[in-house]
Amino acid sequence: MELLGIHHLSAMTKNAQDNVDFYTKVLGMRLVKKTVNQDDPSMYHLFYGDEVGNPGTELTFFEMDQIGQNHDGNNSISTTSLRVPNDEALKYWEERLTHLDVEHEGIVEQFGRRVIPFRDHEKQRLMLVSDEKNEGVSGGIPWQQSKADPQHGVIGLGPIHLTIPDLERTEAVLTEVMGFRRSGTYEFTQTENEVVVFETGEGGAGAELHVHVSPNLHPERLGRGGVHHVAFRVQSEEELYQWIDRLNQSKLGNSGFVDRYYFKSVYFREPNGILFELATDGPGFTTDEDELNLGETLALPPFLEEKREEITKNLKPINY
Template sequence: MELLGIHHLSAMTKSAQENVDFYTKVLGMRLVKKTVNQDDPSMYHLFYGDEVGNPGTELTFFEIPRIGQNHDGNNSISTTSLRVPNDQALKYWEERLTQFDVKHEGIVEQFGRLVIPFRDHEQQRLILVSDEHNEGVSGGTAWEHSKADPQHGIVGLGPIHLTVPDIERTETVVTEVMGFKRVGTYEFTPAGNEVVVFETGKGGTGAELHIHVRPDLPPERLGRGGVHHVAFRVKNEEELHQWIERLNQSKLGNSGFVDRYYFKSVYFREPNGILFELATDGPGFTTDEDELNLGETLALPPFLEEKRDEISQKLKPIDY
């Protein structure tokens, strides 16, 4: 068994409308699925991605209108990377972020790649990373109707950054249970801390974890601008059941099999309390909508369909 790379990442937002405005109008991502949190249907669950929301391109958000601001710290998924095709694309994005008054740090180098660190409108930490020299997991395809130039568009999730006070137990789970390989380290210049890099599958920008070791930080308090969980790609449902068996054998408490309709999953926490998910590549977002109309209407899994009217009445319409 081998995890194929990053599947999706789910973060927190206070306003679905403001979230859609930023991620579609500024970053040019496609809203590929407008649905609800299946565990709490009173809140939106928004999925952004490439042209069809391929696995490895999905950035998702739960809307909680009264949620407080995230307090950055330890035991967290601390930064989310978004892949762009090449170094030239970063020059385009540097100009575009400046044009939209998005705070960013300009083009810098990180682990041998050019990147642009920046924050969204709710202070979520993000990085645009160039695929100029990527030799690992391939990216997706930017949406041709993007409000940003598709030639330079976002094509997937890049390295996901974790921040922990002690790497030892996390590294044990990541390598011995999940099968990641330790491939290098670098110094994170702003704080001077060490970052350890792990990869899975074919490796590259779409299959890396960058773990920051920060014993000096307090635990994070999750809020808007924070990240709830990260999911990793599993080939199919049969293999997912094998992963669940491995988690049980490793005595890692987990959710057991969960059917999310668009993919099948299992959830568990690594020793520093960070929530991981393993999710199948299929069946995908065209299960209940055709490719041309993805994200245009409220999509509900079959078990919630009979409550559509009740659910819809509790959600504010989104203009986009």
């Protein structure tokens, strides 16, 4: 049993149309699935990724039109990284973000890689990470019809940053239960705090957690521009059941097996309250749509299909 890397990350948005405009037109990602929150079908659940939304490339958003602004703080997933092919791509993105008036900090060094910290239109903390020196989990394939140059396009999720007040208990879960291993430390220049890096599977940018320890921060209040949970890759449904057994044996409260149709999952919280998910690599997003037409219509899992008319009435159309 070994987690293969980052599977997806789910964040919060106030407006689905504005969200689609930013992530497809500015970042050039593909909307690979337009569906609803299966636990609350009144809201959109949007999935962006590479050309087919391969595991490890999926950035997703729940739309809540009444949600307030995120208040950054502790006990949080504090930065989401997006991988690009190389250092040359970062130069392209630095120019593009500047041209499109996207707030960013320019190209800087972090943990031996070149990165661009930036924020989206709702102030979500993001980071473009160069794969120039990456060894480990391979990236995906940028969408060739992207609004951005596919040669420099986003190829997947990179290191996910957590901010917590106490490392000891979280590290125990990461290493003793989830099988992560320490791979290094660095000083985060913005806060001068030490960041501890953990990796799983083949390692590399697509399989890392960067854990910031900040005992003096207030807890985060989740809102638009905040992150709901991060998911890690499990090879098969059979192995997912083994992970559920391990969580139970470790006395970690969890959701049990959940069928999300496009993948199977289990959810639990690490000791500082951050929501983790373990998700299978398959069956994937071509289960109910062909590759050429991914994301073009509202996709619903079979158990919601009979409610399609009612669900559609409650959703505002998205143009893209």
